[in-house]
């Protein structure tokens with residue numbers, strides 16, 4: 001495939017996988033049409049980069065399905081002045097999407113190798129407002145807090161208390177919450193002294209492993 005083929009594959013992906021399923025935010029649709037997802041998948045899977053499913057990226061982890069990336073990004077309601085924390089860098093693709101919408105993105109990954117590879121891809125894609133950290137993101141990134149938006153791209157048994165603490169006033173957090181087998185997307189808003197939660201669609205993510213997520217033995 002050449003660049004024209006990839007551009008056409010992205011246009012089709014946006015029409016048939018995103019618009020057709022109700023993604024409507026013009027900024028999110030534009031970014032999903034612009035970001036070269038094929039640069040964020042392993043070389044042997046580039047021909048499947050725009051398929052309607054998650055793909056393996058090594059270390060037993062996945063790059064999420066395009067629809068899930070778009071849905072979580074739409075729910076996050078990112079504005080150009082926002083600082084965003086992503087927990088679960090994986091391939092770096094979700095961070096690249098967020099980088100086009102936010103002022104700054106901090107993304108944290110527990111696997112050193114995945115973090116290093118993602119940082120390289122983000123650099124190659126020209127995302128110079130993204131910083132990749134290695135560590136247990138279930139405890140957030142306290143040295144960089146507060147964040148206007150927090151997105152967790154791994155499944156948690158509940159919303160990690162540290163992430164709630166690191167949310168700025170009027171901040172929003174999106175996180176898949178549930179069992180290790182199946183979750184629902186939870187949107188949490190920080191209001192005037194209170195947190196409000198709403199429950200969204202069902203989903204299946206790899207586990208958030210860490211102090212405030214699942215333990216390896218759960």
Ligand code: SAM
Pocket residue numbers: 061062063064087088089090091092093094095108109110111114135136137138153154205206207208209210211213
């Ligand atoms: N957002 C990613 C992308 O665009 O490719 C997909 C994320 S993948 C579904 C979930 C990622 O969360 C995996 O790379 C996994 O290693 C990471 N992860 C799991 N627990 C973590 C933790 N406590 N801290 C940081 N990353 C974690």
